[in-house]
Amino acid sequence: MTTLLTLCNVGHCFGPHTVLRGVNFTLDAGRCVVLTGPSGTGKSTLARVMTGLLRPQEGRVELNARRVGFVFQEPRLLPWRTALQNVLLPCDERNPKMKGYALEMLEAVGLANAASLLPGELSGGMRQRVSLARALAVRPDLLILDEPFTGLDGALREDMKALIERLVQAGQSGAGMSVVQVAHHQHDILRHASVQFRLEHGALTVEQGRLL
Template sequence: MTGSIRAVPGPAAAGRPHAAIAVRGLGKRVSDATGELAILDGIEFTVQAGETVAVTGSSGSGKSTLLGLLAGLDVPSSGTVELAGHDLYRLDEDERARLRARHVGFVFQSFQLLPHLTALENVMLPLELAGRPAREAATRMLERVGLGQRLSHYPRTLSGGEQQRVSLARAFVVRPDLLFADEPTGSLDSATGQAVIDLMFELHRERGTTLLLVTHDPGLARRCARQLVIAGGRLVADSALAAA
């Protein structure tokens, strides 16, 4: 294998425009001592490039499992996920990792910063892994999120809001086509969370990134143009919203 992602059949391979995400018949089942449990069942939706989409539902509804499947971090029991024109589960694990590195950014509730790296080094990391010039781009990105004076600070010396801004800088520095955010305000107080979300939507608009959020926060969900509601492992609502 070379460092490239091999071509796979699908809309992109056929030369036709493709959605950012296309999900068909997606299911995830696990077995335990009591038998088989369906975590997700028959999920179908499409997200167009540049859309903002909130995935909502109660705890245990399958939201985080869905996010992991959309990102190729888990393997479905049935169905397909097409990401950036590639049939995700016709790629092997290494190819999925390269696809994520090329097209996807992540923001997590727990920030997921490496504690032994400075803010600058954390933001440089995805660029370095991609073999791209890193220091100047990472510095500019941290300045963009208001942390130009925190480049040499380690995560433990930053507030929660500052850590999440480093996480946003790390996600956007690679100019991803698609950003997945898992409860991005879950560890922040209301005012700090609002500031982080304002910044995330500003970066989305500046860069045209497709944004898919998993959230319990109805206010955050209303910031998106569309809401997908998961209940009992099924998609029970798919509605357009008047995004703020």
């Protein structure tokens, strides 16, 4: 089985505050895992380390995924670009097929009619769904979800979870993606997650095995 991500003895501090210490983690292709823990313990920091957005002060990170999608807690959309243009940001816009796929992703998150709207014309929940469509538009081998359902009501949350879970199932059959989900609430956790990790006091431990 292909290993997409490996962390070996990773440590990181912000000033005198240690947020990660001796973190070891391995993610194989087609797996979905969840990262939980108290607020402010470094879950988002660890997610950024996993993707190379943050270089840890200690340890080693090996990222073998060809394409990585990242959904942040905040949408992080460019205000002068339309929803469609924001989805296309990480894509090769010279590829004529990418626009069609980006539109498919907007339709998948329920925003087919919002492609030409600017972020300022969208609600918070709509902006978050554009962010999810943008992460999926790169057809990621690895998808990092940092509390991606912030601002979504119950019905929309379940719809977005179902969308991601369908892609995870495809990954388990060898054609989709792996997922690391940062979650604060149990009702946000993807049903197909195989392992639940807990980050507390800088240490990462396995909290729960099979979640199915």
